[in-house]
Amino acid sequence: MPHQVMGEALDVRRAGSYFVLSLTAPGISEDARPGQFVTVAIGGLESSMLLRRAFAIHRVQSRGVYGGTLEIAVSPHGLGSRWLTERRRHDQLSIVGPLGKPFSIPSRRVSCVLVGGGYGSAPLFMLAEHLRDNGCRVDVLIGASTEEKLFGVLDLKRLSSSITVTTEDGSSGETGRVTDRLAELIDRSSADIVYACGPMGMLSAISAITAKRRVFTQCSVEESMACGIGVCMTCVLPVIGDDGVTRMVRSCVEGPTMRGDRVRWADVGTIPADAWGAAEAP
């Protein structure tokens, strides 16, 4: 069950091109599971920016000096996210969460590969911890266009059996993209599951690679949302259901974690003609 709470900014720190915002979020941090997200309002009830911004939950701490706290990674690319990175200690923020479907966690001790693109690696921290606690093997593969845009390399190293880093410009790790290294890593670690979070293009390419190798894949998708709670129908994408029918599903409540083989990646941004309820051909 989600909570709507007033939280308090505890700390805003830089991490490469990103910022990590620590917040008190009573109730939310205790209930959060890996892959879920929160939404944060930009300003108070007089703000002209009406839409909450959605952030994957990066880390949580349910006990501590401040009670429940959580961390989110913010990329300051717009007015709202920039406003968030300018918060100071004790500033009040309206937070709703935990929202969305968490990653499915295997019941057996299996081998998992976690792939993150840019700050898409933020939600993988909680996941890696959870998987390791369950006795799973965790190998991490993260990439970005350049070193500045990698997120959390050192911490992920601590949480995993191996870490592979790629940058497109070669400024850190191997030159290239995560998708150049994925197949080899799956083979080397005998992966049973691949978890991925990052830009849609990356998720699409990963799903193509894992489909060929028949490795179960869960992706955390990125779609722009207005409400984050399932009422506005903004964040839909075409997903194949258990019955084989494609529906336009809400990534906020039926996601953000989705099976890679169920999302019709090539059709994202369209209404496929065979989707349930699609307009009949003229």
Add this chain to the structure above:
Amino acid sequence: MTRAIIGYGGTDRGPVGARADMTTDLAGIELPSPILTASGCAASGKELDAYFDITAIGGVITKSIMLKPRAGRATPRMAETPSGMLNSIGLQGPGIEAFIEEDLAWLESRGARTIVSIAGETVDEYGKLAQKLRNVGGFEALEVNISCPNVDDRGLVFACNPDSAAAVIQAVRRNSDGRTPIFAKLSPDVTSIVEIAESVVRAGAAGVTLINTLLGMVIDTGTMRPALAGLTGGLSGPAIRPVAVRCIFQVRQAFPSLPIIGAGGVRTGNDALEFLLAGASAVSVGTSIFNDPSAPMRIHDELARLVAERGFARVSDIVGHAHRERDAIVTEAQADPVESPEGAPASDPDDELSAWDFVRE
């Protein structure tokens, strides 16, 4: 069931002061509050019930339902705008049959009061929708969405033409039971809102909902293309609130006894009060829900206090109060009390004046 904490996220609900009786009569339906959720912003109430008790507000106006399942428009469907947003959802929904079986049944079992919003692409489709709902029950009123600017229907928007607007309302009335009130939701994108209102009332609407979104457009200066896949979208949120107030005021002026559901950018109890003063009997909260999922409950609480602060015991007594005759001029020498509503406690005239001169911060 645990419920989310009510409020903008906080516990700062202020001291408990006097609260007005919020009971509202809307075209013969008795509601415990004038605050409703606006169509398209609350789905069918289920999701919001996690944030506040949806039976504690006046009711839920459900997302406009069509005859058949509908996938809606391509994405991007949304763009944020100053104090508002554009949407181009394209009426994605499960179709009337699944809606009746699942959504309406859930609302009824939950004990919520429901106003069902229907939308069609032809006059006939509206009639069929009314027919399907006729024997189902479980809802208080119908809201007919004749003004959705999202749907491609060879460019025709029913709400922009008095004759087509009337044809839709006639079809709905002929196919419904004759007792369920019909509200026509009008578009502000017309030359004369009063003319359209008159037309739908003559066709049998018990009341009107004012207003639907305004047609707008955003161009992304980065990609240098329209921001929405559907090119245009409906503008909603506080940005359109003065347009809604104007439409409510004009229609109330023309038809003083016509029930009006006000809608358009209501974010606070004070905004809701403005709508009531303009002449709305009920107020629906839409886009603000995206900002604050528990907004309808918060607005209900704020309104109850604001109405009481103005010396009104009942929320219904304040409806249309902005239309009253000029208040008596009070001079220092002749301190007669200004016009005081019935039942209002006699108090110092200066207090009353300052209360009525309430200025939004």
